[in-house]
Amino acid sequence: MSIEVKNISKTFGNFKALDNISLKVETGELVALLGPSGSGKTTLLRIIAGLEQAEEGQVLFSGQDAREKKTKDRNVGFVFQHYALFRHMTVFDNIAFGLRVKPRPERPSADQIKKKVFELLKLIQLEWVANRYPWQLSGGQRQRIALARALAVEPRVLLLDEPFGSLDAQVRKELRQWLRKFHDDLHITSLFVTHDQEEALEVADRVVVMNKGKIEQIGTPDQVYHNPANAFVLNFLGNVNLFHLRVEDGKAYVGDTAIEVPGFKAENAKTASLYVRPHQFEISRQPKNKSFLKATVKFINPAGSMVKLDLVTEVGSSVQAEITQEEFGALRISRGDPVFVGLKNITYSEYEI
Amino acid sequence: MSPKLKKTRVLPGFQLSLGYTIFYLSLLVLIPLSMLFFKTATMGFPDFWEAVSSPRTLAAYRVSFSAAFIAAGINVVFGFLVAWVLARYSFPGKKIIDAFVDFPFALPTAVAGIALTTIYAPNGWVGQYLEKFGIQGAYSFLGIVIALTFIGLPFIVRTVQPVLEDLDPEIEEAAACLGANQLQSFMKVIFPILLPPLLTGFTLAFARAIGEYGSVIFIAGNMPMKTEIAPLLIMTKLEQYDIAGATAIASVMLIFSFALLAGTNFLQWLSSKRIGME
Numbered sequence: 001m002s003i004e005v006k007n008i009s010k011t012f013g014n015f016k017a018l019d020n021i022s023l024k025v026e027t028g029e030l031v032a033l034l035g036p037s038g039s040g041k042t043t044l045l046r047i048i049a050g051l052e053q054a055e056e057g058q059v060l061f062s063g064q065d066a067r068e069k070k071t072k073d074r075n076v077g078f079v080f081q082h083y084a085l086f087r088h089m090t091v092f093d094n095i096a097f098g099l100r101v102k103p104r105p106e107r108p109s110a111d112q113i114k115k116k117v118f119e120l121l122k123l124i125q126l127e128w129v130a131n132r133y134p135w136q137l138s139g140g141q142r143q144r145i146a147l148a149r150a151l152a153v154e155p156r157v158l159l160l161d162e163p164f165g166s167l168d169a170q171v172r173k174e175l176r177q178w179l180r181k182f183h184d185d186l187h188i189t190s191l192f193v194t195h196d197q198e199e200a201l202e203v204a205d206r207v208v209v210m211n212k213g214k215i216e217q218i219g220t221p222d223q224v225y226h227n228p229a230n231a232f233v234l235n236f237l238g239n240v241n242l243f244h245l246r247v248e249d250g251k252a253y254v255g256d257t258a259i260e261v262p263g264f265k266a267e268n269a270k271t272a273s274l275y276v277r278p279h280q281f282e283i284s285r286q287p288k289n290k291s292f293l294k295a296t297v298k299f300i301n302p303a304g305s306m307v308k309l310d311l312v313t314e315v316g317s318s319v320q321a322e323i324t325q326e327e328f329g330a331l332r333i334s335r336g337d338p339v340f341v342g343l344k345n346i347t348y349s350e351y352e353i
Numbered sequence: 354m355s356p357k358l359k360k361t362r363v364l365p366g367f368q369l370s371l372g373y374t375i376f377y378l379s380l381l382v383l384i385p386l387s388m389l390f391f392k393t394a395t396m397g398f399p400d401f402w403e404a405v406s407s408p409r410t411l412a413a414y415r416v417s418f419s420a421a422f423i424a425a426g427i428n429v430v431f432g433f434l435v436a437w438v439l440a441r442y443s444f445p446g447k448k449i450i451d452a453f454v455d456f457p458f459a460l461p462t463a464v465a466g467i468a469l470t471t472i473y474a475p476n477g478w479v480g481q482y483l484e485k486f487g488i489q490g491a492y493s494f495l496g497i498v499i500a501l502t503f504i505g506l507p508f509i510v511r512t513v514q515p516v517l518e519d520l521d522p523e524i525e526e527a528a529a530c531l532g533a534n535q536l537q538s539f540m541k542v543i544f545p546i547l548l549p550p551l552l553t554g555f556t557l558a559f560a561r562a563i564g565e566y567g568s569v570i571f572i573a574g575n576m577p578m579k580t581e582i583a584p585l586l587i588m589t590k591l592e593q594y595d596i597a598g599a600t601a602i603a604s605v606m607l608i609f610s611f612a613l614l615a616g617t618n619f620l621q622w623l624s625s626k627r628i629g630m631e
Binding site: 049051070071072073074075076077078080082084085086087088097098101102146149150152153 | 521523524526527528529530531532533534537541542545546
């Protein structure tokens, strides 16, 4: 089933949480709502579930207006950041809850419920915890139980609110990949909220970047990362360095160094902004051409697949660069060394700020 | 054990504070209570049996325990409502209402008794209307229940309220997403979590009501066999210098109360064990 929201607005007191939001999630898609805290992403999710009411706009499930439908009749699976498991019930009873509260004519028999619960426990690979209580389980296990509980009623849509937000880094990564695989098997229309760009880019089919109650960009992970629509998206999806360029006679300068940026057109501007990702720098002992900037190494973090360098250029701006372990080995630099910084694999684009 | 293996504790003074606790409890609770049994033991069994099983004594037990039980039961229902309103909603004047709940704690019980009697007496504010329906407010069993309900209210509110405030609203939302209606989410999700504090509050209110004396004697009318409570009977015996008889009744009450408290504590332990709160 597809989810569509049209022109949704919502305010809390004087705070505009959502400002004229429109979005469509196609059947079987896994979409991430990505944004900083306070960007309205959780509010949007809660409006779709009917836990919150929008002041304006519509929520459509498969083209049908859901305004008149209460949460309990919307048939959405909702997974909360803090699990929201029923602590006085065993894992089995938690998962069976949705089946047991069905109106009598639709309610499955005890045997059917048991069969369904164990199917779900098998799916989340936790068959051995059926008789335990939620407080006896780890965070990752609890979140999987919460997911199984949401799936028990066979929802047409799955909504996940920061599902991995309160888990350890290691467990987060595991569950993230598990969610992706799980979605590939079941193909249930899913929308999940996260503030972790890595998570959104790794898991989702499409990413919706939100900021201050508005949608900044909608696109595939590749599109939003490599072709960001504006400076906010660029900044939010990974680290970026900002250079203020001075323009003279159609050439761009940083300090006194003229630098060459493919795609840069001077036009009539006096200044310009250049955004460079950490991996778009080339570091060398000697300048390879005239557009290399002089800099000093302030800090080196070699732990990781890439070596992270903090540099200060001769004009005093700080730069974060990433180079491969091989490049680092060949350079033999240490803290305080002078180096030269050039650009690679970069095309100039202009962004509104 | 070698000195090296001696356990070090982060909090110092365990032995000293434990010793103090035992000394303090002995002085205030255990020694006086054991004197009760020693004094009772000075009378022979036939005398004891006569003192504790005379029709007047039995009637007093019945009045005391049944009135306390009914009052605690009323408080479970209405105290729960007060706690619910205070925990769930915000409205102007909430702080004042919250403070009023503690009033029965602070008010001298005799003052409470006199005030309640004035209101519920046949010519009082409320009593005159009850009179029209043929109900006698003060000077009756109902009067005792009214006084004990007043005394017990804060116990329920103050035990349920913090648990209710800690209750995550997300669990109700989760229940709604799973298709539960409001009645189902209250009965299956909220109520089981509130059962242990309700039992605790009930136990406290009940225990307090059994021993209550000051407020009840004004409103009860104190008719032997009808509205005479056990603590009053003990006072009457003491005034007649029948100290052994008074202690005999007191020890029976003590044993009864202890058994009831042990029972409710056990129930409470059972229900909180399921929730994983200990």
